[in-house]
Amino acid sequence: MTAIDWNRLATRARRGRRVRSGLLLAFLTLVSLPVILPFFWVVVISVSARTGGVEAAVLWKACAVLVPCVLAYAGVHTFIASVRARIIAGLLLGGLCLIGLYVLIGADLHLNNYRFLVNPNLIEDIRGAATIGGQFPWVWEAFGNSLLVAITSMTLKVIVATLAGYYLSRFAFRGRSFFLQSLLLLEVFHPWMLTIPIFLVIFWVGLLNTLSGPILVLTVIDLPFYIFIMKGFFDAVPWDIEMSAMTDGATRRQAFRHVVLPQVRGGIIAISVLGFIKGWEEYVFVTALRTGNSYWVMSTYLYYVAEDVMGVDYGLVAAVSVFYMLPSLLLYLFLQKYLTQLTLGGVKG
Amino acid sequence: MARVDLQNVTKDWGTAVAVDDISLDLKDGEFVAVLGPSGCGKSTTLFMLAGIYAPSSGDIRFDGARVNDVEARDRNVGIVFQSYALYPNMTVLQNILFPLRFKKVPRTDAEREAREIARLVQIENLLDRRPGQLSGGQQQRVALARALVKKPNLLLLDEPLSNLDATLRLSMRAEIRRIQRELGVTTILVTHDQIEATTMADRIICMNAGRVEQIGTPTDLYRAPETTFVAAFIGSPPINLIDARLAGDTLEIGDKRLRATGAGADHGGPVKLGLRPEHIREAEAGSATAGLAATITASEPMGRETLYTADTPIGSLHFLEATSMPRLAPGAKLSLTFDGDDSLVFDAATTRLMHGVCAHV
Amino acid sequence: MPSSASARQASNALIFLGPAIILLFALLVVPIVVDLVVAFTDMAQTVTIGEFTTRQFNKLVRPSDDAWFGFELRGSFYRALSLTAIYVFCTLTIFNITFGLILALTTTALSDRLGAFFRAVWLLPRMSPSVVYGLLWIWVVDPTERGLLNQVLINVFGLEPINMMLDHPMVLIVMANGFIGASIGMLILTSAIRSIPKHLFHAARADGAGPMAITWHIVLPALRWPLSYITVFQTLSLLVSFEYIFLIMGASRSTMTMAMLAYTKTLAPDIGSGQYAYGAAITLILIVIGMATAMFMWRMSNMKALLAKPKIEVQ
């Protein structure tokens, strides 16, 4: 057997690793650009658009600063192992980036497009009188309604799913397997499919044009999934905990409240985040379940602002968009780690 | 087929140091066993040798060449995992053939070799099953076959026999040792079974908390354990360790004084006296030296021997007697003694063995 | 005391399961039944039922002696059906499955932090409100040179500006839905890859397998069930989704899938004309497809584990 040339193998492995991670990074950066660029674009429009189309220039100038900085940092990350050096390089590049942005586009930035936040009668300002959308309310009214819809539907959904998930996980009762099978069947009926009959039902019970309509429907959207998620979380809680609580004299319900619930905190937070984001973004049912402008939420506000002034005032539409998506994105970024706990069946389109 | 060196190798997980500055030197074709308590870094060491983990610092060398950066797949290391790690979607035969696929062995040769190895580990009738349909011991043997079939330069066995019954274990021990000799492959065996380590290995490495406590032949570790840890870990039932004070040529244990030899007159300080249960025996009547007056407090039949616990002036002692039925009842009084050469004295501060120092009754 | 025990059992069921049953019944089961009835009526703008009729289905198919079953599809319905098929098939195969798989494989091959970063980027579209997401696409494909796509085409590649909405509407909606679908596929597959025991990767590396061989022999076999799960559920979800199509394309004929057809004929803001019975008829077809899928799913899912009996029998 010939001697193995370990040094050659080591060199090859080092080069292979570097090439592979370089290729991976390059590939992912390339395919991620189309995702991130539009978001960047709308932010740029919102802080720089005036009449005269300056925002395109701002976008490309900003990219001219950001892209080299990000590439340089990626280079640092691939070729330098020391954590300290990485942090220093990151800070340096960040500083350079800020200075570059300030010099190149600092003069073009302004917050004028965000004046809708303080001006209750924005549209009248712009157009003299509102058109398609009828009377626009102040944005904070829509904001408050959206918050109400999102929080109420989230709370209802979490409570209902948690109770049902626990019962299905822990109790033996007649009809349990029938119930689980029906739930599985109901999973395939997304309320989108049933928009029309749901509208009819809401109309017949007299909840049309009230916020209760969308709140109830939002509670049901994906409810079977949420129940299965919570059932999964409860299934993972060891029986012993509950049994020992019960031998210590707790009733079944006390054991649930004080012993089991704290164990599934991660699951509850995860479905709360998803539930809130779903309620916050809802568009189909808030428009379908109203006739005329009986209530405003953020999605309809943005939809009609865009409808009304899209050709005239890009800046305003972009600013409303940024304002609207900020809460979901912040919530998502901060509570992301809980979402990663959801496994198969926990996510749905 | 490979000389293996570890030089100051450390593996730091960020939260904990799993392997702390260990250095080893294995000769070509040597068979060493690694002993140590759970979580002391045995598996981590093997994984670094296999190229699965990269050391945080230090060098790993095969035949003198640094291989830290060499990919696992280029190292030609055969490894049996503690958890078997059989591929669940492949049959037993496919599992065994898997390593050969990457060595570009022609299909027919590969299959012949796989069947041959399967016969050696007695699984030739299981070749069409999937790992999910096998018992723990059968899975272990499949894992062994998969590690051996590629004729590795270095064989790493992480508790490969832990799930086998006593007879099968004996025959597998012999089989592994035979194959190892035949291939001349350098082998590291992790085990919790001291008998396995002492009967199979040329040398034993005793690890504790990420460090190597001692490397040596089985006899070295038994006769001259470098530290109290090794002394306590090797040998069953475990050694008696007694707190004492060394003052020149006497050993003070409470009020009792024993004679000490081998220590300089100026030597003094707290020590630990180690006495193995099998080295303590009843003093013969009328012997010249007075024994330790002892009262039996408990007896425990251990098959061919009996383990007694006795109260003595130097504390509670365990000792063994080669009688299958307990001869002495609790409460029985007798006199105990031991040979000075069998006693071990450790420095209590450093826990290290004080070579040449002996205690005498 | 059997009576008090059974009373407690009943009250437990009521407390824990009652809310779910009521909600699901009122807003899923009842609507399905309502749809079944309304589809065979003439209900329109006034939301009243004048007569029971199969007229709605006559708008979709017409009797014909040459065709199979004696019916042939009418033009607009045929068009909706084929657009739906193209839309669902392309989005699913290109994005939800293929691209989701690629993203899951590449992000899990990177270090944990970098991988999480790229996954977070890909989840941005899904986490941002649908109206905003629709607007983003409108800005991107704006046919003037203000549109982001055209800016890139002109400035970076030196090409002519294009008008996606007019010239490639299906490509547009497949991409818009695909970006979101890919992130869902990515999430499910990432968690599936994560749950493959680490020691299998270790063993494969020690056995001499490279990254490609590991992907092929270790990872892909473990993804068989998650991939079929994605296929079934995303097919259904795409079949009934019209939100992004409507927000980007409006009531354009070029992207009028079945779900869009039902929506624009009834409830779409400003243009919906309240042809509820017609919409219900189209919905009924979707419900039938959903039922068939559910049957298929039953055969494939692990019912036994799901139905395993709980251990504590005390109420």
Ligand SMILES: Nc1ncnc2c1ncn2[C@@H]1O[C@H](COP(=O)(O)OP(=O)(O)OP(=O)(O)O)[C@@H](O)[C@H]1O
């Ligand atoms: N991937 C990891 N991340 C963090 N810590 C780890 C990891 N793997 C092992 N450790 C830690 O390193 C130490 C050594 O682990 P190792 O698996 O090598 O122990 P071991 O000696 O093989 O134990 P056993 O006999 O139980 O198998 C342990 O404290 C363990 O918690």
Ligand SMILES: [Mg+2]
């Ligand atoms: Mg181990």
